[in-house]
Amino acid sequence: MCELALPKCTGHQDCGLALHDFRIGCRSELFGRQSDDNNNNNNNGCTDECRISVLRLTKSALGVNYLYCRCGESSYCNLIQKRLKRCYPQSSSSSQSDMTDCHTIELYCRADANCAQLWSTYRDACGPVVVVNSNNGNDGLCDGKCVDSFDVLSNEIAMQFGTDLLKCRCNSSNNNNYWF
Known part of the structure; x- marks a missing residue:
């Protein structure tokens, strides 16, 4: 559950710092805005800054747990995850393709x-x-x-x-x- 994953991540120095960068790097995506800047090199509306922030967060198991946590009944949590899914890697590790x-x-x-x-x-x-x-x-x-x-x-x-x-x-x- 996300309400358990968030404090675990923020309580760990590396994960907490990566989460902070994630919230800053993905601010447009978190607010549901599509990026029109030159830092968006693909068609799905996710900035490179956000993708990099997500990848940094996946460097720790706590970060992966937070990114892929279950929201349960929280409509806000579900909305945020829906907005950010396009920025997540297909898996926690890169595939050869x-x-x-x-x-x-x-x-x-x-x-x-x-x-x-x-x-x-x-x-x-x-x-x-x-x-x-x-x-x-x-x-x-x-x-x-x-x-x-x-x-x-x-x-x-x-x-x-x-x-x-x-x-x-x-x-x-x-x-x-x-x-x-």
Whole structure:
């Protein structure tokens, strides 16, 4: 029951912090608003910020218990869960088919503190090269810092998710084509 899952999560430091981030990250979804901003890269109205917050919450068993708790007769609880279901992963762990989409890989990576730092380093080092490639059709030249940061990020993703970053497929609805 949700009335038991909530205090257990808030009483645990890691889960409580993830729940706080979840409530902030999913504020539009919690209030039933569809996002019109550029941070929404799919058709179901769930922002990337909310998806990342949900993934962070699923890092603990208490967080998973809270996300998938039974509301019982509470109409408010049922309404909130209905609004947020579209943002939940299909299961508490990523499936192999999900992990071939570049955007899904990015979201899972950004939900993990270490991987998110590597992602940021990669974007800082390689961002101008990727923009040159996507805007001008040039091959662009990657400097050593960019290549090194991509290799480190790629190794981290392979270790955590069992996915080869060079083989991911970017779907056409995603405007953030970051990959080489």
